[in-house]
Amino acid sequence: DADVTQTPRNRITKTGKRIMLECSQTKGHDRMYWYRQDPGLGLRLIYYSFDVKDINKGEISDGYSVSRQAQAKFSLSLESAIPNQTALYFCATSDFGGGALDTQYFGPGTRLTVL
Amino acid sequence: GNSVTQMEGPVTLSEEAFLTINCTYTATGYPSLFWYVQYPGEGLQLLLKATKADDKGSNKGFEATYRKETTSFHLEKGSVQVSDSAVYFCALIPRGTSGSARQLTFGSGTQLTVLP
Numbered sequence A: 001d002a003d004v005t006q007t008p009r010n011r012i013t014k015t016g017k018r019i020m021l022e023c024s025q026t027k028g029h030d031r032m033y034w035y036r037q038d039p040g041l042g043l044r045l046i047y048y049s050f051d052v053k054d055i056n057k058g059e060i061s062d063g064y065s066v067s068r069q070a071q072a073k074f075s076l077s078l079e080s081a082i083p084n085q086t087a088l089y090f091c092a093t094s095d096f097g098g099g100a101l102d103t104q105y106f107g108p109g110t111r112l113t114v115l
Numbered sequence B: 001g002n003s004v005t006q007m008e009g010p011v012t013l014s015e016e017a018f019l020t021i022n023c024t025y026t027a028t029g030y031p032s033l034f035w036y037v038q039y040p041g042e043g044l045q046l047l048l049k050a051t052k053a054d055d056k057g058s059n060k061g062f063e064a065t066y067r068k069e070t071t072s073f074h075l076e077k078g079s080v081q082v083s084d085s086a087v088y089f090c091a092l093i094p095r096g097t098s099g100s101a102r103q104l105t106f107g108s109g110t111q112l113t114v115l116p
Helices: none
Strands: A004-007 A010-013 A019-025 A031-038 A042-051 A054-057 A064-070 A073-078 A087-094 A110-114 B003-006 B011-014 B019-021 B023-026 B032-038 B044-050 B056-059 B062-065 B075-077 B086-093 B110-115
Touching: A004 A087, A010 A019, A019 A031, A019 A087, A019 A110, A031 A064, A031 A073, A042 A064, A042 A073, A073 A087, B003 B086, B011 B019, B019 B110, B023 B032, B023 B086, B032 B062, B044 B062
Parallel strands: A010 A110, B011 B110
Antiparallel strands: A004 A019, A019 A073, A031 A042, A031 A087, A042 A054, A064 A073, A087 A110, B003 B023, B019 B075, B032 B044, B032 B086, B044 B056, B056 B062, B062 B075, B086 B110
């Protein structure tokens, strides 16, 4: 079984709808992240969480919110989706610490299309 | 701020050709450097990394050497295979920072296609 799972894998929605993307991990890591990937822009950080009580905004948090329900679960919500939020969304995890522990482990991604 | 610049793609090579994907960075101090690979339809996975100057990261026949003097971390492979077709991302994490500052900064990615 995959260590980092994301649901759904694909979603098409309409402008103004509320959408939730879910991420679960079995790696036992404290840190979890949400990124979006757009062609030619690489990955950009939306939100990150160092533990259940520690949630932080990333580079592009406007229009998004998150919830860390447990160590293993981190959800991303689009309160009112708009077309420019059409992108590929990735969840990732990492262990606490520096050096080798900075390696992040990514889920398979959710392709979101907002019409 | 921190930034990573990669050579623009797409890159198309024949099987067994030599591969170089250039990566340069801007960061305060000496960051840790990474190459991640994204195969079609999958998430990113770590390919290799280096944490200090002159370190060489290697994996699956790929290599990259941390060059402090040129602030570079170019990815190389001597003989590519069709299965190497993927998007490759260079990334960094600043050193000497903690908490929220220790976040990955990614390059824009380079698409590699290897033809049989």
